[in-house]
Amino acid sequence: MGGSPNLDPLRFLVLILLSLTHTYAVAENTTSTETTCPMDFNYVLRIPWNRSLCQNFQPPDQNDNSNTSSKPQCCQSLLSLFGVALAQHLKEASFFHLPNLATSISCLHDYQSKLNSFPLANNLVSYCFDPLQFVSTPNICARIESFQDWVARLGESTSLDTACKSDLTDTTACDGCVRAGYKVQSSLLFIDGNQTHAQDCFYFAILYAAGIVNEFGPESDGVVSCILGLELNSRVGSASKAHSARVFGLIGAAVALLVMFSLLGLYFWYDKKWRRKKNSGFGFEIDEQQGSRPKLRPNTGSIWFKIQDLEKATDNFSQKNFIGRGGFGFVYKGTLSDGTVVAIKRVIESDFQGAPEFCNEVEIISNLKHRNLVPLRGCCVIDDGDGNNDERGNQRYLVYDYMSNGNLDDHLFPSPGNQIGKQPLSWPQRKSIILDVAKGLAYLHYGVKPAIYHRDIKGTNILLDDDMRARVADFGLVKQSEEGQSHLTTRVAGTHGYLAPEYALYGQLTEKSDVYSFGVVVLEIMCGRKALDFSSAGSPRALLITDWAWSLVKAGKVEEALDASLLRHGDSSNSNPKGIMERFVLVGILCAHVMVALRPTILVALKLLEGDIEVPPIPDRPMPLGHPPFQADGNNFSISPALSGPKLHSGDMLRKLMNYQ
Numbered sequence: 022m023g024g025s026p027n028l029d030p031l032r033f034l035v036l037i038l039l040s041l042t043h044t045y046a047v048a049e050n051t052t053s054t055e056t057t058c059p060m061d062f063n064y065v066l067r068i069p070w071n072r073s074l075c076q077n078f079q080p081p082d083q084n085d086n087s088n089t090s091s092k093p094q095c096c097q098s099l100l101s102l103f104g105v106a107l108a109q110h111l112k113e114a115s116f117f118h119l120p121n122l123a124t125s126i127s128c129l130h131d132y133q134s135k136l137n138s139f140p141l142a143n144n145l146v147s148y149c150f151d152p153l154q155f156v157s158t159p160n161i162c163a164r165i166e167s168f169q170d171w172v173a174r175l176g177e178s179t180s181l182d183t184a185c186k187s188d189l190t191d192t193t194a195c196d197g198c199v200r201a202g203y204k205v206q207s208s209l210l211f212i213d214g215n216q217t218h219a220q221d222c223f224y225f226a227i228l229y230a231a232g233i234v235n236e237f238g239p240e241s242d243g244v245v246s247c248i249l250g251l252e253l254n255s256r257v258g259s260a261s262k263a264h265s266a267r268v269f270g271l272i273g274a275a276v277a278l279l280v281m282f283s284l285l286g287l288y289f290w291y292d293k294k295w296r297r298k299k300n301s302g303f304g305f306e307i308d309e310q311q312g313s314r315p316k317l318r319p320n321t322g323s324i325w326f327k328i329q330d331l332e333k334a335t336d337n338f339s340q341k342n343f344i345g346r347g348g349f350g351f352v353y354k355g356t357l358s359d360g361t362v363v364a365i366k367r368v369i370e371s372d373f374q375g376a377p378e379f380c381n382e383v384e385i386i387s388n389l390k391h392r393n394l395v396p397l398r399g400c401c402v403i404d405d406g407d408g409n410n411d412e413r414g415n416q417r418y419l420v421y422d423y424m425s426n427g428n429l430d431d432h433l434f435p436s437p438g439n440q441i442g443k444q445p446l447s448w449p450q451r452k453s454i455i456l457d458v459a460k461g462l463a464y465l466h467y468g469v470k471p472a473i474y475h476r477d478i479k480g481t482n483i484l485l486d487d488d489m490r491a492r493v494a495d496f497g498l499v500k501q502s503e504e505g506q507s508h509l510t511t512r513v514a515g516t517h518g519y520l521a522p523e524y525a526l527y528g529q530l531t532e533k534s535d536v537y538s539f540g541v542v543v544l545e546i547m548c549g550r551k552a553l554d555f556s557s558a559g560s561p562r563a564l565l566i567t568d569w570a571w572s573l574v575k576a577g578k579v580e581e582a583l584d585a586s587l588l589r590h591g592d593s594s595n596s597n598p599k600g601i602m603e604r605f606v607l608v609g610i611l612c613a614h615v616m617v618a619l620r621p622t623i624l625v626a627l628k629l630l631e632g633d634i635e636v637p638p639i640p641d642r643p644m645p646l647g648h649p650p651f652q653a654d655g656n657n658f659s660i661s662p663a664l665s666g667p668k669l670h671s672g673d674m675l676r677k678l679m680n681y682q
Contacts, residue, residue, distance in 0.1 A: 058128035059114060060106040064240050065135040068105070071252040074098050075141050080148035094527065096149035101251040103132060107155070108232030108239035108249075115168035117228055118157035125152040162222040163213040171229060174212055180204050185230040189243030192622060198247060199618050202226045203640050247618070324399030324420070331355065331365055331401055331418055338367070345481075354423060363398060364424070368417040379417055386496070389469065393461030395484055395494040396422050421494070425487050428494075429454065430480030433545060445586040448602065450489055451546045455605060457491035458483055459627040462539060465496055466532045466623055474530055478538035479519045479552070480545060518553030518565065522615055533620045540612025540620070544570050547606050549584030567613045574610055574639055579603045604629075607636045615642050 075095040106128070111117055119125045133146040142148075157166050163174050184201035187194050202223060209222035231239050231248045238244065245251045334355030335342045344352040350368040357363060368379075383400045390396070401418040426432075431441040446454070458478075465473040475482075475496050482495045521537035523529040541552045544566045554564040573582045580588075583602055608629045614620050619640050621629065628634045 056123040056127045058124060058131045059119075060110050060128055060131070062106055062128075062131050062135040064105055064109075065102065065132070066138060068102070068240060068245060068251075069254040070098065070102055070245070071254050072098075072139055072141065075145060076139075078145075079142050080144050095145065098251060099136075099145060099149050101245075101249045103150075104227065104231065104249045105239045105245065105251075106132070108228050108244070111168065111228050111232035112239065116157060117166060117168075117225055119155050120157055122152055122156055125155045128155070162218045162225055163209050165209075165225055168229075168233065171225070175205070175208060179208070181226060181230045181234050185234045185248065186236055188237060188241075189235065189247035191243075193625070195243070195247035195618060196621070196625075198230060199616075200637060200640065202230060205229075250618075326399050326401040326418070326420055328401055328403055328416075328418070330358070331420070333358070334363065335365060355420075362423040364421045366419045366421065368419060383419070389464075389473075389496070391461060391464045391468070393457045393490070393492055394464065394496060395424065395492045398422060424484035424492065426485035426489055428481045429483040429485065429491065429542075429546070432485070433480060433549065434551060445549075445584075446546070448587055448598075451587075452601075452605070453489070454483070454485070454491040455543055455546055456627070456630060458493060458539065458542065459623055459630060461491070461493035461496075462535055462623045463627060465493070466535070472532065474532060475535050475538075476524075476530065477516060477519070478535055478542060479516050480542060483542070516552075518551070521617075523617055531617065532622065533617050536612050536620045536623055536626060537614075539623065539626070540609045540614075541567060543605060543609030543612065544582075547584065547587075547602065547609060548582050549586065567610065570606060571610050571639070571642065574607065575641075579606055582606050601632075604632070604636055607639060610639055611636065614640070616640075 074093075075098060078093060078095045107117070110119075119128060129146050129150060129152055133143070136145060137143055159166055163170075165171055165174060180201040181198070184194075185198040189195045189198055205226045206219065206223045209225065210219055213222065227248055231244045235241065235244050235248070242253060246253055332338065334357050335353045338353055342353045342355060344354050344364065346352070350366045352364055352366045355363050355365045380400075380402060383397070386397045387399075398420045400420065401416075403416045427441045432446050435441065435443065462475065462478070465475060473496055475493065477495060478493070482493065484492050484494050486492060517525075519538040519541050521534040523531075524534040524537075544550075545552055548566060548570060550564075550566050550569070552566050554566070570582045573579060580599065580603065583599075583606065587602060588599070608626060611629070612620055612626050625634065629636050
C-alpha cells in the first residue's frame with residue numbers, strides 16, 4: 022500500500038501518452054481519408070502521350086527525392102503530364118499550387134492510380150516527385166499564389182494573353198508563345214528582385230498560358246506539346262473524329278483492295294511477259310548484263326555503273342586519287358571514259374543493310390534536283406550474297422559530280438600545303454554560302470515528301486562548285502522521316518560540336534536538329550573558329566563556338582565575334598556591311614540555341630538571314646549543368662549543355678517546354 026501512491030502518477034502518465042497516441046493516429050487516418058484531390062486525372066487515359074520513356078524504366082529501391090535534377094527523362098514526361106492537371110486547377114480554382122501537403126499527397130496518389138492503368142512501374146510518382154514542390158507558398162516569384170495575385174502584379178493583360186491564345190500546334194504560334202513566356206518571366210523577376218526565382222516565375226508563366234490563356238484548354242494538343250512540352254503519339258488524337266467514318270472506310274477499303282489486287286495481277290502477268298522486250302520496270306529492273314545472277318538496279322535517270330568502269334576511272338582506286346573521307350565512306354576523284362570528272366564514294370557505313378534498301382534510297386536521291394544539292398550521277402552495287410568468292414565482296418559506290426573547289430572546311434581552316442583556302446573567303450562569298458546551305462536544307466525539309474533530315478551538317482559536307490556556290494552533300498543516306506514527326510533513333514549519326522543536344526543525348530531527331538547544326542556552321546563561317554576547339558591555351562576544357570559567341574552577344578560585343586579578315590578587308594560600309602554580318606551571327610546563335618522550341622525552322626532562318634524578318638532578341642540559355650559552372654576566363658569556357666546535357670530541377674518544366682516538336 023505504501024508503494025502505490027508513487028506508481029499511480031507513472032501509470033497515469035502512461036495512460037495519457039497512450040491516449041494521445043491513439044488520438045493522433047485517429048486524426049491522421051481521418052485526415053488521409055477525408056482529404057481529397059481537387060484535380061481530375063482522367064485525362065491521363067485520354068491524352069495520347071508517349072509512354073516509351075517510362076515503359077522500361079524501373080526506379081531504384083532507394084527512394085531519394087532530395088535531388089530531382091538527377092531524375093531520368095521519364096520523370097520529365099510525368100512532370101509535364103502532371104502540369105495538365107495543375108493548369109486545369111488554376112483555371113477552375115484560380116490557384117497555381119495545391120493548398121497543403123495532405124492535398125498534394127492525395128493528388129499524387131490519384132495520379133499514380135491512373136498511371137497504373139498502363140504497364141508502368143507502380144512507384145514512379147513517389148520516385149519522381151516531392152509532394153512539397155506542389156504546395157502553395159508565398160515565398161516564390163513575386164509572392165504570387167493565385168490568379169488574383171497575378172493580375173495585381175502584372176495587370177489585366179500580358180503578352181501571354183495574345184501570343185498563347187491561338188492553336189499552338191502551329192510552330193510559328195508556338196515560338197511566339199514561348200518568347201512571350203520569357204518576356205513575362207523577366208517582368209516577374211523584376212518585381213520579385215530575386216534571380217534565384219527565375220525557374221518558378223517561368224513555371225507560373227507556363228501554367229498561366231496553359232490554364233488561363235489558351236482558348237483550346239489545357240488538354241489540347243497545342244498546349245500539351247508546345248507549352249508543357251509533352252511528346253505525343255502521332256495521329257492518335259484524330260481517332261475519335263474518324264470513328265464515325267470507320268465503317269464506311271472499311272467497306273471502301275475492301276472494295277479498293279479487291280480492285281487493286283486484280284490490277285496488280287494483270288500488271289505482273291504483263292510485266293513477266295514483256296520484261297525482256299521492254300526496258301522498263303516497277304521501281305527496279307533485272308540487270309542481266311552484270312552476270313548470270315540477276316542484280317537489282319534502280320530505274321531512275323541515274324547511270325548504273327559497272328565496277329570495272331569505276332576502277333578504270335580511279336586507276337583502281339589508287340591513293341593519288343584519294344580525296345578524303347566523307348560521311349559514310351571514302352571519296353576518290355575519277356575521270357570517266359567520256360572525260361567527265363566525278364567524285365566516287367565507296368560507302369562503308371549507312372543505315373541500309375541490304376542492296377534493295379540501298380538501291381531504293383539511291384532512287385530517291387536521284388530524283389532530288391536542287392541548285393544547292395550535290396547531284397548524284399549514278400551508283401554501283403556489288404552484292405556477293407550468293408557465296409561467290411569475289412575479292413570485292415559486298416560493296417556499294419555512289420558517283421557524284423566533282424566539285425572543284427573542295428569543301429567549306431578547306432577554305433575556313435586550310436591545312437598546310439593545301440592550295441585550296443590560301444585566300445580567306447570574302448564577305449560576299451560567305452554570305453552566298455550560308456544562304457545556299459539554308460536553301461538546300463529548306464528543300465530537304467519542305468520540298469520532299471516525306472522530309473529528309475540530313476543529321477550531319479558540317480563544313481566537310483558542304484561542297485563548293487566552280488562558281489563557289491555551296492552544295493549540300495551526303496544527304497539521303499539516312500532514312501527519311503515519317504511525315505510531320507520527330508522520332509527517336511538508336512543510331513546517332515553526326516559530329517561532336519555540331520550535334521543538337523536532344524539528338525546527341527536522347528536520339529530525338531527533328532528538322533530542328535539540322536537547324537542546330539546549320540547554326541554552328543553559320544558561326545564557323547562568320548567567326549572563323551572551329552565548332553569545337555580543344556586547342557585553347559591553358560584550358561583543360563573545350564571551347565564550343567556557340568558558348569563563346571553567345572557570351573559575346575550577351576555582353577554587347579557582337580563585333581568581336583566576327584572573323585578579323587572580314588573587318589580587315591572591308592574598306593567601306595557598302596563593301597563591308599557590318600550590320601548585316603552581325604545579323605548573320607545572331608541568326609547563327611538563334612539556330613544553335615539549346616532549347617528546341619526557340620530555334621527557328623530553316624525557312625524562318627532563311628527569312629531572318631535575308632532581312633525579311635527582324636531578328637528577335639536572343640533569349641537566355643540554361644546554365645550548363647552536370648559539370649563545373651559556366652565561367653569566362655579570357656576566351657576559355659566550359660563545355661555547353663550540348664555535351665553535358667540539361668537536367669530537370671524540381672518543379673521546372675522549362676526544358677521540357679522547349680522540346681515541343
